[in-house]
Amino acid sequence: MKSRASFPRVLGRILTYVLAILIALWILAPIYLIGVSAFGEKLSAYTYPRPFWPAPFTIETMSFFLKSGGVIKSVQSSVIVAMITLVLSTLIGAPAGYTIARFIFSGRDAFRLIVVSTRSFPIVILSIPLAVTFIEWGMYDSVYSLALMHTALALPFTILITSSVFASIPRDLEEAAQTLGCSQLEAFLRISLPLALPGLAAATLFTFVLSWNEVFAAVILTVRNRTLPALVLTVLSESQLPYRFAGGFFMMVPSLIFMLFIRRYLLNLWGRVTK
Amino acid sequence: MNKLLVKVLVLMVSISLFAAACQPQVTQPPKEVQVIVTQIVEVAPPVVDYGDIVWLSTQLRPVQEAEKVRGVILDKFPGNVEFIPEDEGPFHDRITAEVQANQGTVDVLGALHGNFSTMGPKDQLQDLTALRSSLADRGIPDAFWDVAQLNTDKTYYVPWMQATYILAINKKALEYLPAGADVNALTYDDLMAWAKNIKDTTGDAKFGFPAGESGLLHRFFQGFLVPSFSGGVVTTFASDDAAQGWQWLKDFWPYVNPQSTTYNFMQEQLLNEEVWIAWDHTARLKDAFEALPDDFLAVPVPAGPKGRAFMPVIAGLAIPVTSTNQAGAEALIAYLTEPQIQVTTLREVGFFPIVAVDYPGYVSPGIKLEGEAVTLQAGAPDALPALLPQGLADKGGDFNKVFRDTFTSIVLNGEDINTVLDEQKVILQSIMDATGAPCWSPDPDSVGKACQVK
Structure with missing residues (x-):
């Protein structure tokens, strides 16, 4: 009786695992194959089917890629730009998101719409005027001005994500805190903010990846x-091909590391606070 | 001790006095002494440093080529050159923006004739006539200089390097070569029989064209197929001879790998053996020859009824009007056109010299293969050079589209050849009229008037 009852459960479990493994493979297999080709011998990148092990293992392609003109410097620039973007867009976007979520003011919906509509401009047609303006303002060819541009690109996402994060945190909690003697600011800092952290982490993750992968403005x-x-x-x-794999692998790794680092905040995806 | 010293001194002095007294008093006639003065004067060249120079280029973009430019080609240049490869879109956008803002960061531009031909009329490029006369000793052919004038009396760029298109052949394909065909002097009929033979025997279509989005297939129509069959490009566009060429391609297509519409750089499909025979730009075949020089042959393109038409590609160097380092920019251009550097360029990146040079003893086997094919092709008795489109300004893309659309309609969609040619002829003529572009080789000279499709 006991074993019969547990059979569907075991089957369910097995199916869940199989599904999980399949989904993981769906994502990991290409990453793995890129890695294999990035660390394999040059000509092995052309062989088909792809080898499943980099034989012989070599860092020749990878080190050529890393040593080629300006790669290291550009990694520094990328990190600087991504970090500034992350900080700026969180500093500007999170309060904006909180405002949209907590306060009812006239033009709130219009504001929301305008925020999203900034994304509907194709940046391609803006490129020449944008470049001309940056040159004239003396902001051309600098990582800091690029970070401003990326912040502008990331803000709509940050505002929307953070507003839904704050909207999902019951207002009662803040009010309860206020009845117990917290000021509004304290209630925000001690109650809402900690609860919103996973969602904010998700927002920063998006910002980071957006800035890291953004090509056109850069x-x-x-x-x-x-x-x-x-x-x-x-x-x-x-x-x-070998350099493409090396470059692809190298571009992918920092994003992966960043995601691993921020993963624990992501367990509750934005807005769903289970604690 | 002191006594001994005094004695020795006295002895030495008396001996020397005695010796002097005994010298025979002979007056010698004055001797003429030839004095050879060997004085090494260090003539150190004045230490020249051209400072920072930003060189933006649509050429030599792949990582390995860009590294050769930075590490080898620019090695001896007295200045700090920053070589920045860039896509054509941002390349034009950036220069447009810098010229509009009248403030530049870029000093030298490296690009194809087609890029410069859209920039010249927009006053984005300096007139390099003075630099041209200072480079007179380089031996750059007048034909190239003429092209660089973009139909004006100014010189907009300095020819830099050239390339062309050839056939690359996997040696495995040779056993299917039809009897009597010379692989170094193929005709379009030979190629048809060969590809058919391979398909019939192996069951695979082993010929490849770069018909993908960034492939250069349109150049095959403009510089190879149409002129080989019709002897012209624009004037004969809709002629019966040109129709025969398109018919050839239509008949040939079943022997072409159907994946060709996704191919951009044929070296990849050659290396993974998706195809055995491919037509492409020398720079886009180079990796195959370099990686496996023993497995591949480089041969001239096939000949049609009107000759062995081929398209030489010319890249040039220009200076934008907003350059901030004029002396450095001019020095860099002069440096890159030095015969020695031209040879280095050939050896390192596989683009062929534009100036008269002695070919070096050492080039890599892959480059040597290509170089021999290029020489053979250019020197073939039936060679028919078909130049890149000229004077089309920003209509170059439209011009390419005419040929691409013709191909899609005739070959991929199987439409009637004459109908398609008559349709596209109208568009082609409107492009020529809009730009007023005179005919270019191999079309007969239109004496300054817009080229007319017959």
């Missing part, structure tokens, strides 16, 4: 101080 607004994607992305598509 290409047009910088010449010598390029971010990694601006430096290598268009160039890689024309390079030999």
Whole structure:
């Protein structure tokens, strides 16, 4: 009786695991294959089917890629730009999101719409005026001005995500805190903010990935101080396969590391607070 | 001790006095002494440093080529050159923006004739006539200089390097070569029989064209297929001879790998053996020859009824009007056109010299293969050079589209050849009229008037 009752459960469990493994493979297999080709011998990148082990293992392609003109410097630029973007867009976006979530004011919906509509401008048609303005204002070819641009690009996402995060935190909690002697600010800092952290982490993750992968503004607004994607992305598509794998692998790893680092905040995806 | 010293001194002095007294008093005639003065004067060249120079280029973009430019080609240049490869879109946008803002960061531009031909008319490029006369000793052919004038009396760029398109062949394909065909002097009929033979025997279509989005297939129509069959490009666009060329391609297509519409750089499909025979730009075949020089052959393109038409590609160097380092920019251009550097460029990145040079003893086996094919092709008795489109300004893309659309309609969609050619002829003529572009080789000279489709 006991075993019969547990059979569907075991089956369910097995199915869950199989499904989980399949989904994991769906994501990990390409990453793994890119890694294999990035660390394999040059010619092995052309063999088909792809080898499942980098034999012989070599860092020749990878080190050539890393040593090639400006890669290291561009990684620094990318990190600086991404970090500034992350900080700025959180500092500006989170209060905006909180305001939309907590306060009812006239034009709230219009504001929401306007925020999203900024994303509907194709940046391609803005490129030349944007570059001209940046040159005239003396902000051209600098990682700091690029970070401003990325902040502008990231803000709509940050505002929308954080507003839904704050909206999902019951207002009663803040009010309860206020009845117990907290000021409004204290209630926010001690109650809402800790509860909102996972959602804010998700927002920063999006911001980071957006800035890390953004090519177009980075290409047009910088010449010598390029971010990694601006430096290598268009160039890689024309390079030999082994370098493409090396470059792809290298571009992917920082994002993965960042995600691993921030993963525990993501367990409750934005807005769903289970604690 | 002191006594001994005094004695020795006295002895030495008396001996020397005695010796002097005994010298025979002979007056010698004055001797003429030839004095050879060997003085090494260090003539150190004045230490020149051209400072920081930003060189933006749509050429030599792949990582490995860009590294060769930075590490080898620019090695001896007295200045700090920052070589920045860039896509054509941002390349034009950036220069447009810098010229509009009248403030530049870029000093030298490296690009194809087609890029410069849209920038010249927008006053984005300096007139380099003075630099041209200072480079007179380089031996750059006048034909190239003429092209660089973009139909004006100014010189907009300095020819830098050239390339062309050839056939790359996996040696495995040779056993299917039809009897009597010379692999170094193929005709379009030979190629058809060969590809058919391979398909019939192995069951696979082993010929490849770069018909993908960023492939250069349109150049095959403009510089190879149409002129080989019709002897012209624009004037003969809708002629019966040109129709025969398109018919050839239509008949040939079943032997072409159907994945060709996704191919951009044929070296990849050659290396993974998806195809055995491919037509492409020398720079886009180079990796195959370099990686496996023993497995591949480089041969001239096939000949049609009107000759062995091929398209030489010319890249040039220009200076934008907003350059901030004029002396450095000019020095860099002069440096890159030095014969020695041209040879280095060939050896390192596989673009062929634009100036008269002695080919070096050492080039890598892959480059050597290509170089021999290029020489053979250019020197073939039936060679028919078909230049890149000229004078089309920003209509170059539209011009390419005419040929791409013609191909899609005729070959991929199977539409009637003459109908398609008559339709596209109208568009082609409107492009020529809009730009007023005179005919270019191999079309007969239109004496300054817009080229007319017959």
